[in-house]
Amino acid sequence: MEDIYAELLQKTAAGDQLAFKQLYEKCSPKLMSLCLRLMQTEALAEDVLQEGFIKIWDKADTYTPGKGKAMTWMSTVIRNKGLDKLRSLKTRPVETEAQFEGLEFTSSDLTPDSMEDMSQEMQGLMACLDTLKPSQRECILLSYYYGHTHQELSEKLGKPLGTIKAWIRRGLEDIRPCLN
Template sequence: MENDDLLVLLSATAQGNKHAFAKLYQSTSGKLFAVSLKMLGNRAHAEEALQDAFVKIWHNASEYQVSKGAVLSWMISIVRYRSLDMLRHHKVRKEQSLLDEHNEGVDIDITYEDDSKLVDCIEQLDPQQKQAIHLAYYKGLTHHELVDHIASPLGTVKSWIRRGLQQLQRCLTL
């Protein structure tokens, strides 16, 4: 579904239109669930995060600003933040296994099933940028957790993420 179509549904949702909200849910829930499941690695937690995110979308639909980005991006950020909250609350991160992998010198093999432009752009990143972004955005690790996991200084980790995101933005706008 195109951004304009989602915008119409979100605007109607902001006016309390339950039918529009149902269509918005039907159109986006699969993609949003995939984001949550990828981050949480637990179907039940991902379903809970998705439900909480849609409650927030229903209540905050009027707060969406076109100038801030696409409707789907706004919705993904809500799901992502809710998933991060759940990671912290339920402690579903597998921090110990990540630390064990690091101690054994095993790099994380990052693969993406999707065949989108974003995936193509991610694959073009330097290995350090790719790993830092993956751990931060897909696994929900904080900067300080990344420092411990990657065994690099905080400034370096932040620079990898910043430069990687800048490169992704350039790649996606081509």
């Protein structure tokens, strides 16, 4: 299936406002859910989404289709905006049972109904994460899903900073071919 988001993003990079409007209409619900997960309040999530789409408009020309999917690129832009906002507010996303929630997120014991509701992209990501060692998967999820720094993970997991960095780097290297 052709990546319609990539096509719209490339038109946006050329200054096509109609393409940007279509991109927003198609992607904003998914990206808003990411914002809500990070920010925990609708008002902050809406701010982050708006700021993120401004950055997507400004930086659309930096997207390279060969390096990954457009939705992944836009999710990264939005996630980084959210983390910047959290840092500026000196807050952290709310976690419940943080030690285990990250791993549960990647559980392969999902019901058929919930698997059907998930986007193909998310199913692919979860399949890729399942190939990692549990320690790598946990560090990547706590870092990218919850926004913990490497130093925070080192303290939280009681492991040396270098070990945490290596787990994340190697884990990302291992799943990169799977994601393309």
